[in-house]
Amino acid sequence: DTEVTQTPKHLVMGMTNKKSLKCEQHMGHRAMYWYKQKAKKPPELMFVYSYEKLSINESVPSRFSPECPNSSLLNLHLHALQPEDSALYLCASSHVDRGVGYTFGSGTRLTVV
């Protein structure tokens, strides 16, 4: 298995809703990442988990809450989002040692209404 699987592919949520994005990989990668990508822009790093522990939080607002329940799963819990949070959310994974590159999922396209 060489894929990162993200669900759902599309999500529309209201500003008072609570939802979760899910990411799964079975490549034995012990580093997992959440990125946010706005239209016509490069991905921006949000969070990094290394060995299931949060190692980097890029000053992301608390309405985004990551969770890594085990080495294969990564969640992003969403609450009280704003319309400007609408974007493509990408999950990625990699081996912890550098140089091998990340494997990205196909993303969840989130629309906040």
Added chain:
Amino acid sequence: GNSVTQMEGPVTLSEEAFLTINCTYTATGYPSLFWYVQYPGEGLQLLLKATKADDKGSNKGFEATYRKETTSFHLEKGSVQVSDSAVYFCALLTGTASKLTFGTGTRLQVTL
């Protein structure tokens, strides 16, 4: 800090034309370098990589050589196809499980 600079797009080419997308970088230490491709409506796919100076990455007819002396990692393809139309991101990585730093992306459009 680390940064990646890519040529501005969009780049429009006719099928079978030669492609070059320029990428230069600034980094502390010795980064690994990558090209990612994003097709419309999809996530990013790793196209090729190079981990040390003078390494050449290649995949699907695309090539890029890690040039430490010019801090460059230009993407080339000898004959592009319509199916190569996508956004191409140059990126670098330093350290352990740290940030993948992206360039701004270059949109390629190939026409018949």
